[in-house]
Amino acid sequence: MAVPERVMTNDDISTFVETTNDWIVARTGIRERRIASESESTMTLGAKAALAALQMGNLHASLVDLIVCATSTPECVFPSTASLIQSEIGADNAGAFDLSAACSGFVYALQMASQSIRTGAIDTALVIGAETMSRVLDWSDRGTCILFGDGAGAVLLQRSEQPGGVLSAILRSEGKNAKFLGIPNFGSHDLELHHEAIDGHKLGKMYMDGQEVFKFATRVLSDGIKRAATDAGVRLSDIRLIVPHQANLRIIDAAARQLGFDKSMFYTNLDRYGNTSAASIPLALVEAEREGRIKRGDHVAFIGFGGGLTWAASVVQWTGAGAVPRRMGPLQQLEQLQASAASSLRRLRRRYGSLLNRIRPEEGRVDRLRRRMDKIEDLE
């Protein structure tokens, strides 16, 4: 996993919108979130998480066949963030694409990758959930800006004769409720007419009808977990831990009540990261594993829900990093180190650039871009 260093607390937010720490904690459970610096992006966070996953599996990047990056905050419409990550980590033999299913994206991506492995088409896949939600938030909207944060998580999937892995996945979409949550983009059909606003919403900024999404989430969460367990052929009581999308503690508590589970069955870290959309499940998964909440052989359930509206539930049997064959020779380890060093250098360059922007705001990137645009207009 990878999260930005910069922490933004609820009190920080209360300095620019009318809200309080007490309100945010009581209504959501969120206390703080991480916010990307100017030198960080969906790609840099995703690549950092991907390299960490490869290191944990002791696998060289050249052995990855497929990279799927679930994100709603891609750096560009194209190239895909997955392609940028592929180049950054040196996965020279991999195909790469982004997957757009909002906060359900990680579970969707997991299913796509695991099915590609099961059919025999590929051996190894990196599944990444990466977001810089801070870049698409309307920071004047207290209904959304208090909820989200930035981060990335990644898992490495590999063909194995061992039983386990992704046992089931149920993917659903309710496009009729698309209007409740979205980010208008360049392809929006009204764009030329309204420029800045699409159906009253701001271009490139998130809007949400919180109450409708809340109702949707509480409707699908417990049912999704039950269905995924049935499809996997396991009883609910066989599930060791549920790793839900980290949107709101009240939603998770409601699901626990509906399933008759103790709240501790649901892993949460939203108090520290907020809602990181497609990154939230892998971020929680990594921390749950680190804390020893998941052991080899355990059944773990994932449930994601969000824009689309979409939801996705999955049950996996954890095989853990130990199941991945140790494939890196000394030469490959050296190459991997080189890729990491090159990536660190690029990060350093970006950090230096952003430092310059801070020291000389008049020479900032935006200003430079504006001046360049002005020059082009003058030429025209």
Ligand code: UT7
């Ligand atoms: O990953 C995508 C999935 N997204 C979600 O799962 C989000 C689901 N929805 C939610 O989590 C909740 O609906 C919110 C946390 C967004 C809002 O909580 P709520 O309990 O549904 O609040 P509300 O929208 O019903 O608003 C209650 C009151 C309103 O004031 P009045 O009209 O009762 O006077 C709001 O204006 O709270 C007010 N309010 C706030 N007050 C202080 C709304 N946002 C804030 C705020 N601080 N940040």
